[in-house]
Amino acid sequence: MNNELYDAPKYHILTYGCQMNVRDSETIAGLLENSGYVSSGIEEADLIVFNTCSVRHSAENKVYGKLGEILARRRKKRPDMLVAFGGCMAQLPDVRQRLKKRGVDIVFGTHNVHELPALLDMAKQSRKPVFQVWEQEGTIIEPLPSLRKPGFSAFVNIMHGCNNFCSYCIVPYTRGRERSRKPLEIIRELNELAAAGYREITLLGQNVNSYGLGLENKVDFADLLLMANNVDGIERIRFMTSHPKDVSNKLLYAIAEGQRICEHVHVPLQSGSNRILNKMNRGYSREHYLELISRIREIIPEAAISSDLIVGFPGETEEEYLETLDMVEKIRFDAAFTFMYSARSGTRAALMEDQVEIDEKRKRLAQLNKQQYQIATEINRSLEGRIDEVLVEGVSKTDSQKLSSRTRTNRIVNFSGQKDLIGKLINVRITEARTFSLFGEVI
Numbered sequence: 001m002n003n004e005l006y007d008a009p010k011y012h013i014l015t016y017g018c019q020m021n022v023r024d025s026e027t028i029a030g031l032l033e034n035s036g037y038v039s040s041g042i043e044e045a046d047l048i049v050f051n052t053c054s055v056r057h058s059a060e061n062k063v064y065g066k067l068g069e070i071l072a073r074r075r076k077k078r079p080d081m082l083v084a085f086g087g088c089m090a091q092l093p094d095v096r097q098r099l100k101k102r103g104v105d106i107v108f109g110t111h112n113v114h115e116l117p118a119l120l121d122m123a124k125q126s127r128k129p130v131f132q133v134w135e136q137e138g139t140i141i142e143p144l145p146s147l148r149k150p151g152f153s154a155f156v157n158i159m160h161g162c163n164n165f166c167s168y169c170i171v172p173y174t175r176g177r178e179r180s181r182k183p184l185e186i187i188r189e190l191n192e193l194a195a196a197g198y199r200e201i202t203l204l205g206q207n208v209n210s211y212g213l214g215l216e217n218k219v220d221f222a223d224l225l226l227m228a229n230n231v232d233g234i235e236r237i238r239f240m241t242s243h244p245k246d247v248s249n250k251l252l253y254a255i256a257e258g259q260r261i262c263e264h265v266h267v268p269l270q271s272g273s274n275r276i277l278n279k280m281n282r283g284y285s286r287e288h289y290l291e292l293i294s295r296i297r298e299i300i301p302e303a304a305i306s307s308d309l310i311v312g313f314p315g316e317t318e319e320e321y322l323e324t325l326d327m328v329e330k331i332r333f334d335a336a337f338t339f340m341y342s343a344r345s346g347t348r349a350a351l352m353e354d355q356v357e358i359d360e361k362r363k364r365l366a367q368l369n370k371q372q373y374q375i376a377t378e379i380n381r382s383l384e385g386r387i388d389e390v391l392v393e394g395v396s397k398t399d400s401q402k403l404s405s406r407t408r409t410n411r412i413v414n415f416s417g418q419k420d421l422i423g424k425l426i427n428v429r430i431t432e433a434r435t436f437s438l439f440g441e442v443i
Contacts, residue, residue: 008036008037008038009036009037009038009046009047010037010038010039010040010044010045010046010047011029011032011037011038011039011040011045011046011047011048011049012039012040012041012042012044012045012047012048012049013025013028013029013048013049013051014042014048014049014050014051014066015051016050016051016052016053016059016062016063016087017051017052017053017055017059017087017088018053018055019155019202019204019240020157020175020204020206021051021052021053021087021088022155023155023156023157023204024051024086024087024110024113025049025051026146026147026148026149026155027113027114027144027145027146028049028051028086028113028116029146029147030144030145030146030147031113031114031116031117031144031145032047032049032116032117033145033147034117034145035117035120039147042070045081046080046081046082047081047082047083047084047120048070048081048082048083048084049084049085049086049116050063050066050067050083050084050085050086050087051086051087052085052086052087052088052089052090053087053088053089054087054088054089054091054092054095054170054174054344055088055169055170055171055344056342056344057342057343057344058342060089060095063089067083067085067102067104068102070083071083071102071103071104082105082106082120082123082124083103083104083105083106084104084105084106084107084108084116084119084120085099085104085106085107085108086107086108086109086110086113086116087109087110088110088170088171088174088175089174090107090108090109090110090133091109091110091111091133091173091174091175092170092173092174092346094345096131096133099131100129100131103129104129105123105129105130106119106120106123106129106130106131107129107130107131107132107133108132108133109133109134110174110175110176111133111134111136111137111138111176112132112133112134112138113144114141114144115132119132136176137160137161137175137176137177137179140160140179140181142181142182142185143185143188143189148198151198151393151394152197152198152199152200152391152393152422152423153198153199153200153201153202153391153393154193154198154200154201154202155201155202155204156186156189156190156193156201156202156203156204157181157204157205158180158181158186158203158204158205158208158211158221158224159178159179159180159181159205159206159208159210159211159213160175160176160178160179160181160205161175161176161177161178161179161206162175162177162178162206162207163177163178163207163210163213164206164207164243164281164283165281166270166280166281166282167279167280167281167347167348167349167352168280168310168313168341168344168347168349169344169347170344170346170347171206173346175206178206178207178210178213178214179213179214180210180211180212180213180214180215182215183215183217183219183223183224183227186203186224186228187227187228187231190228190231190234191231191233193234194231194232194233194234195233197423198233198234199233199234199235199236199391199423199425200234200235200236200237200238200391201228201234201236201237201238202238202239202240203224203225203228203237203238203239203240204239204240205239205240205241206241207241207242207243207246208221208239208240208241208242209221209242209243209246209247209248209251210243210246211224212224220250220251221239221251222248222250222251222253222254223254225237225239225251225254225255225258225261226254226257226258228258228260228261229257229258229259229260229261234260235260235391235425236260236262236391236408237258237260237261237262238262238264238410240266241266241267241268242265242266242267243267243268243283244267244268244269244282244284244288244289244292245282245283245284245288247265247267247292247295247296249295249299252295252296252299252300253299255299255300255303256299256300262408262409262410263300263302263303263304263408263409264303264304264305264306264408264409264410265296265300265303265304265305265306266305266306266307266308267289267292267293267296267305267306267307268307268308268309269289269307269308269309269324269327269331270282270308270309270310271309271310271313271316271320271323271324272286272320272323272324272325272326272327272328273286273316273320273321273323273324274286274287275320276313276315276316276320279313279314279315279349279352280310280313280349281348286323286327289327290327290330290331293305293331302408302409303409304334304335304409304410304411305331305333305334306333306334306335306336306337306410307331307333307335307336307337308336308337308338308339309324309328309336309337309338309339309368309372310338310339310340310341311324311338311339311340311341311361311364311365311368312340312341312356312360312361312364312365313341313349313356314341314349314352314353314354314355314356315352315353315354315356316341316356321364324368325367325368325371328368328371328372328375329371329375332375332379333372333375333376334376334379334409334410334411335376335410336372336376338365338368338369338372339365340358340361340362340364340365341356341361343355373435376435376436377433377434377435380411380433380434380435380438381433382433383411383430383433383438384430384431384432384433385429385430385431386429386430387427387428387429387430387443388407388408388411388413388427388428388430388440389407389408389425389426389427390405390406390407390413390425390426390427390428390440391405391406391423391424391425392404392405392417392421392422392423392424392425392426393405393406393422394422395419395422396414398414398437399414401416402414402415402416402417403415403416403417403419403421403422405426405428407438411437411438412436412437412438413428413430413437413438413439413440414437414438414439414440415428415439415440415441415442416441416442417442421442426442427442427443428440428441428442428443429441429443
């Protein structure tokens with residue numbers, strides 16, 4: 001082993017939350033590697049970095065549990081180990097107060113990830129805790145180093161922050177206002193990814209439809225998609241997430257036109273009740289959403305549509321909950337992420353009266369899942385016998401004897417095949433359908 005690598009300080013990153021946090025952790029890893037650190041297991045690490053999520057209290061509780069475990073081990077075995085804490089939780093003042101009492105060494109926020117190496121040096125030299133969190137967003141720093149995991153798919157941020165202020169969501173307070181990256185910087189990154197062998201990219205933003213705000217040149221998300229579509233070497237382009245109130249026909253036609261843009265649109269509905277949508281500050285009605293789905297299916301007939309759904313929002317009546325079930329039945333989502341409403345301190349919804357009892361929320365969620373799973377199963381069964389192009393991603397997580405792949409419409413297909421197919425685009429025939437995945441054979 002290279003002696004310099006052997007002597008180098010070691011780091012380990014614990015990532016919680018969404019794709020944005022996964023992407024931030026890749027940047028954190030790049031910054032640390034540029035500073036002379038090398039990645040290691042958690043037991044050997046001289047530095048442990050928590051990259052956290054604050055969307056739900058359950059996520060915070062997991063973080064605090066793991067943090068307590070790490071700090072206890074430091075007291076017993078690794079007194080020189082440093083613990084850094086970043087991400088969305090770090091943006092919240094009450095969390096920072098709690099961290100000061102817990103003995104965390106470095107705290108940084110979502111807006112100043114790039115400062116982590118300097119904060120580490122400060123902590124080492126002063127031997128005192130360093131808490132430095134920007135309360136407001138600043139200029140996007142370009143470019144920053146990145147250490148992506150080997151593979152064929154990559155996340156690419158196109159913007160940061162959110163301006164929507166949904167009443168249940170903490171993101172605008174932890175990620176700041178919307179800021180768009182310059183299109184040429186994004187395309188530069190895509191070209192680098194293509195040269196490195198990545199074949200599929202997912203463009204990330206809290207609301208990708210808002211891309212372009214604040215840019216000197218008038219470039220919107222549809223324009224950016226078509227620019228990305230021209231990058232040689234990138235075979236598939238995905239994106240997350242679209243806000244229903246901002247999906248334009250221009251965007252839908254761009255998806256239909258771009259040969260490399262996948263036919264999958266994720267548009268969170270959240271509720272089927274107009275009154276609840278208004279309380280959520282979503283900015284659209286059920287009628288608008290139904291009209292949007294009609295436009296998507298007219299312009300992109302092959303599109304798979306997925307959604308997010310919340311049950312038990314404050315004040316939601318049984319009749320309003322049934323309106324959500326009605327929308328699910330009318331629309332027939334290919335897939336949906338379903339949640340019980342969880343009060344998030346710092347949001348307007350947490351202060352609303354008529355919080356729904358937990359047992360009622362569980363009952364509603366179970367009924368919603370049963371309905372959605374049945375719809376997804378029926379849609380998947382209609383695909384049996386069909387031939388689809390898939391990108392082979394690796395060995396199946398559920399059956400080590402099979403390979404796992406993904407269709408353009410974001411469906412998982414497991415099949416028997418040689419490992420030299422990993423990373424390739426191939427055609428498979430769908431032979432069996434289940435609720436969450438498909439099975440196929442190579443043709």
